Amino acid sequence: MSSDFALVSVDELVARIPDGAVLAMPPDYSLSPAAAVRALIRRGAARLSLLGVPISGYCADLLIGAGAVGAITTSAVSLGEYGLAPRFTAAVKAGTIKVDDATCPCVHTALQAAEKGVPFMPLRGVIGSDLLRHRPDWKVVDNPFGNDDPILLVPAISPDYALFHAPMVDRAGNVWVGRRREVATLAHAARTVLVTAERLYDGTMLEDERLAPGCIGAVYINAAALAPKGAWPLGCLDLYDPDEAHLALYARAARDETGFRGYLDAHVLGAA
Amino acid sequence: MSDPAGQPIAPEERLIAAIAALIAEPCDHPVRHAAVGAASPIPAAACMLRQHEGHAMRLSLLQSRRANPFTEGGRELFDLAGQGRIDLFFLGGGQIDGAANINLVGTGTYPQVEARFPGSFGSAYMYFAVPRTILFREEHSRRVLVEKVDFISAPGTSPANVWRRGTPQALVTGRCVFDFVASRARFVLRSLHPGVSAADIVRETGFGFDIPADVPVTPEPTPAQLALLRGPVRAAMEVNYPDFCGRVWGRRAA
Numbered sequence: 001m002s003s004d005f006a007l008v009s010v011d012e013l014v015a016r017i018p019d020g021a022v023l024a025m026p027p028d029y030s031l032s033p034a035a036a037v038r039a040l041i042r043r044g045a046a047r048l049s050l051l052g053v054p055i056s057g058y059c060a061d062l063l064i065g066a067g068a069v070g071a072i073t074t075s076a077v078s079l080g081e082y083g084l085a086p087r088f089t090a091a092v093k094a095g096t097i098k099v100d101d102a103t104c105p106c107v108h109t110a111l112q113a114a115e116k117g118v119p120f121m122p123l124r125g126v127i128g129s130d131l132l133r134h135r136p137d138w139k140v141v142d143n144p145f146g147n148d149d150p151i152l153l154v155p156a157i158s159p160d161y162a163l164f165h166a167p168m169v170d171r172a173g174n175v176w177v178g179r180r181r182e183v184a185t186l187a188h189a190a191r192t193v194l195v196t197a198e199r200l201y202d203g204t205m206l207e208d209e210r211l212a213p214g215c216i217g218a219v220y221i222n223a224a225a226l227a228p229k230g231a232w233p234l235g236c237l238d239l240y241d242p243d244e245a246h247l248a249l250y251a252r253a254a255r256d257e258t259g260f261r262g263y264l265d266a267h268v269l270g271a272a
Numbered sequence: 273m274s275d276p277a278g279q280p281i282a283p284e285e286r287l288i289a290a291i292a293a294l295i296a297e298p299c300d301h302p303v304r305h306a307a308v309g310a311a312s313p314i315p316a317a318a319c320m321l322r323q324h325e326g327h328a329m330r331l332s333l334l335q336s337r338r339a340n341p342f343t344e345g346g347r348e349l350f351d352l353a354g355q356g357r358i359d360l361f362f363l364g365g366g367q368i369d370g371a372a373n374i375n376l377v378g379t380g381t382y383p384q385v386e387a388r389f390p391g392s393f394g395s396a397y398m399y400f401a402v403p404r405t406i407l408f409r410e411e412h413s414r415r416v417l418v419e420k421v422d423f424i425s426a427p428g429t430s431p432a433n434v435w436r437r438g439t440p441q442a443l444v445t446g447r448c449v450f451d452f453v454a455s456r457a458r459f460v461l462r463s464l465h466p467g468v469s470a471a472d473i474v475r476e477t478g479f480g481f482d483i484p485a486d487v488p489v490t491p492e493p494t495p496a497q498l499a500l501l502r503g504p505v506r507a508a509m510e511v512n513y514p515d516f517c518g519r520v521w522g523r524r525a526a
Contacts, residue, residue, distance in 0.1 A: 029310075029335045030346065053346075054346060054394075055390075055391065055393065074391060075391050075392060075393055075394070076376070076390040076391030076392065076393045077390055077391060078390035078391070080310065080311065080335075081310075081311060081515075084388075084389075084390060085390070088388075089388045092378075092385065092388040093385075093386075093388065095384060098383075099383060101377055101391055101392060102391075102392075103392045103393070103394055103395065103396035103397055103425075104346070104350065104393055104394035104397070105347065105350035105354075105394060105397045106396075106397075108346065108347035108350060109347075112347070123397070124354055124397065124400060124401060124435055125396055125397035125398075125399070125400035125401055125435075125436075126396045126397060126400075127430065127434050128424065128427035128430050128431075128434065129392070129396040129424055129425060129426055129427060130377075130382065130423050130424040130425070131392060131396055131425065134382065134383065148433045149433065149435060150433065150434060150435075151435070179340070179342065179343045179344070179345065180345055180346075181343075181344050181345030181347075181348075182345035182346040182347055183345070184345070185345065185347070
């Protein structure tokens, strides 16, 4: 059990993320930390390097539009059925962020390597993709167990911070994420793990055999904050669905800078 | 249930039937398990149509909030594909070229692109790991179907020594169906949707392709297929693709 686990407020949670940090977050469909992202913008975060696990959406677009992001490594940035991520697209066009394009399994594999404490892991495919030409950190070697069999190696990634929203946390710092195991892998790989949670579980989740397999053990968790509806306007597993009207509103508003500023004022900066 | 004969055939229903015919095509790799992205209602409906026609296959809808088939997180799809447990996948592209290279990143000179697309997603892996990929893009124009893509997210073919389980099978657009011949890295016109001529395809396509002497019209969905599409397939689609169902088949009476 981690002795330094702390239950804090959302503002205190994000105050732990310094400017310039590598910040990894799950995508819109998986435990996305929207409330914490709004708090990060309110505290004026800057020069963050985002990592999409394995892709990015609303939260990344919001941070980019607010000027909090210097670089992003991700396999895609998209609002899904609501279209292109407008502030990401504009920032790329303006040349104000650096993009390291990846492909989804490379991100998963790099985090799995960090989770195992090994410097790299091999992955099939990718050879012949232009992604490889722009990623000097990815290497192709000859399979040492094969014969003329080139294979990709991706280096381990240990993000400075992992930030996500979970349905439950207990006082010991165990966090329940159910079957969103890529978030568990992210927590195992990251140096510091910060979590918002829908609610506090009364008891110790690891003592319940039905809950324990869906938990990330407290050994990985540094701090958590209670944030009911903390994924809104995104959904949270089977607890609530995405707020489709609000996401459509965002997609429309963020098409231009003025509309985006209006959205920030109304839904981020004005909201405590 | 409405009388299928009473309603005109929707363009989407034609595309669904065309993809279903490609899935049914005899192949070294029969389809036991297809994976379909969240934003791909037409490929999803084609897989469901095959299931209702008696094709024993599993369909995994990715990013589906309900009936998510994975218990090991987002990486499980890629692990399954790596093991050879996914037989069919669908990909599109902001650009697709005549060698079936796809571009999901952007136009112009990377990284300072002119138009930025979302990104490559899992394409650079799935194209290799899955035996059959059907390319699907409704827009058939020189903007999309280009001689050479500006950025290769995933290559259509690979040198002989590069591990690759799969090849593109075909490209389905809003105007026609192309077969892909991997040994020549070239598309061959397979069928033309009703009202479209080979000359139209040449005019609207930025890459070169082969035109057989006799190019048939893309078969219309049969009455039995239409009944399945408008009945059980539509009912199954409502959960994940309500907007698509409303657009193609009309809003359900309350």
